[in-house]
Amino acid sequence: MSKIILKSELLNKIFDGRQITNDEAYQIYQEAENNPFELYKAAQILRNENRGKRVTYSRKVFFNLINLCRDTCSYCTYKAEPGESKVSMMSKQDITNLASIGRKYRCTEALFVTGERPEQKYDEAKTWLAENGFSSTAEYLVHASEIALNAGIFPHTNAGNLTKSEMNQLKKTNVSLGVMLENSSERMTGKNMPHEFAPSKNPRARIHVLENAGNLSIPMTTGLLIGIGESPFELIDSIFTLRSIHQKYGHIQEIILQNFQPKSDTMMRDVPGPEGKYFKILVALTRLVMPEMNIQIPPNLSPNSYPDFLQVGINDWGGISPITPDYVNPEFAWPSIDTVQENCRNAGFELRARFPVYPEFFHMADSNLKSKMLEISDSDGLVSMEYLK
Numbered sequence: 001m002s003k004i005i006l007k008s009e010l011l012n013k014i015f016d017g018r019q020i021t022n023d024e025a026y027q028i029y030q031e032a033e034n035n036p037f038e039l040y041k042a043a044q045i046l047r048n049e050n051r052g053k054r055v056t057y058s059r060k061v062f063f064n065l066i067n068l069c070r071d072t073c074s075y076c077t078y079k080a081e082p083g084e085s086k087v088s089m090m091s092k093q094d095i096t097n098l099a100s101i102g103r104k105y106r107c108t109e110a111l112f113v114t115g116e117r118p119e120q121k122y123d124e125a126k127t128w129l130a131e132n133g134f135s136s137t138a139e140y141l142v143h144a145s146e147i148a149l150n151a152g153i154f155p156h157t158n159a160g161n162l163t164k165s166e167m168n169q170l171k172k173t174n175v176s177l178g179v180m181l182e183n184s185s186e187r188m189t190g191k192n193m194p195h196e197f198a199p200s201k202n203p204r205a206r207i208h209v210l211e212n213a214g215n216l217s218i219p220m221t222t223g224l225l226i227g228i229g230e231s232p233f234e235l236i237d238s239i240f241t242l243r244s245i246h247q248k249y250g251h252i253q254e255i256i257l258q259n260f261q262p263k264s265d266t267m268m269r270d271v272p273g274p275e276g277k278y279f280k281i282l283v284a285l286t287r288l289v290m291p292e293m294n295i296q297i298p299p300n301l302s303p304n305s306y307p308d309f310l311q312v313g314i315n316d317w318g319g320i321s322p323i324t325p326d327y328v329n330p331e332f333a334w335p336s337i338d339t340v341q342e343n344c345r346n347a348g349f350e351l352r353a354r355f356p357v358y359p360e361f362f363h364m365a366d367s368n369l370k371s372k373m374l375e376i377s378d379s380d381g382l383v384s385m386e387y388l389k
């Protein structure tokens with residue numbers, strides 16, 4: 001690695017290839033509160049050295065499969081109650097129709113999202129699943145994924161805490177799976193905290209899912225939700241939790257750093273989103289803790305400033321859909337892919353479409369899925385330019 005001289009002795013150590021410790025990360029955070037620019041510069045250099053000047057995104061269709069949910073997170077507007085107009089229960093025909101539109105738009109990711117085991121709380125969900133021939137949401141996800149795959153779109157499921165055997169089933173059709181850690185602090189599950197009524201968000205439960213996926217060699221997308229009442233040190237600890245899981249199993253393909261945005265119909269409606277500097281410092285710190293990781297921020301959640309994050313260490317924008325809304329953040333439309341491309345170019349980066357599994361994790365995908373991806377990928381394992389024309 002090139003020898004870079006920054007003013008901070010601590011930051012210079014990372015260029016010797018040495019991993020930073022929790023205590024060092026706390027110290028870097030505290031130094032950055034006064035002057036973040038050295039940290040930003042270090043993160044940018046590490047991104048360039050490890051990920052180059054390429055930024056990726058995944059061209060996706062968002063399948064809002066069923067949005068009833070057993071849990072209640074106090075920031076969530078995605079979840080619906082029976083009878084509400086926003087209830088979504090997609091039939092097999094709905095999935096077939098949307099997959100066919102997605103294929104026409106050259107989407108390569110079928111993002112399947114559901115609430116947490118809705119059938120355990122709501123008879124409406126249980127009955128609807130039974131009428132369609134399924135005993136659980138997970139069973140339906142297996143079928144839904146097959147429909148998308150047959151239409152030529154690669155599934156990636158985020159359905160909360162799936163069991164090991166459910167994930168093993170989904171591995172046949174899903175090139176990767178997703179589960180957000182959100183935060184590793186159990187304090188977030190305490191009284192008046194955002195996960196008080198969401199047992200599935202207990203960090204021990206989430207870590208167990210990530211470990212099961214590691215044992216199954218499933219490429220995983222995970223991430224942290226920033227600004228929900230955590231302390232900076234709890235956030236830094238969460239970054240280290242993800243690093244240690246990845247060091248053990250080698251299966252975390254990307255980390256999403258999602259800035260909380262208050263929703264008017266939720267308990268946290270009056271809590272402001274995280275301050276811009278706080279968010280940026282934590283993005284840059286994540287790059288320092290995991291120099292080679294794929295680090296993503298969702299561009300729609302920072303509509304006026306997302307290109308700035310190219311200067312603090314990110315290398316991915318996550319899924320962007322040309323045809324479906326972000327049902328988790330419905331008030332934030334996706335920027336157009338052309339606009340993102342232009343902003344990347346202006347900042348000196350090349351935007352490329354990837355599959356919902358990163359090229360360096362292709363080897364973990366089912367061999368049938370891998371051969372299907374290779375039919376439309378280029379020699380770098382990205383979606384070929386010809387396919388997108």
Ligand code: SF4
Pocket residue numbers: 069070071072073076077078079114115116160198200
């Ligand atoms: S964030 Fe997920 S687990 Fe929490 S209430 Fe919403 S759908 Fe349920």
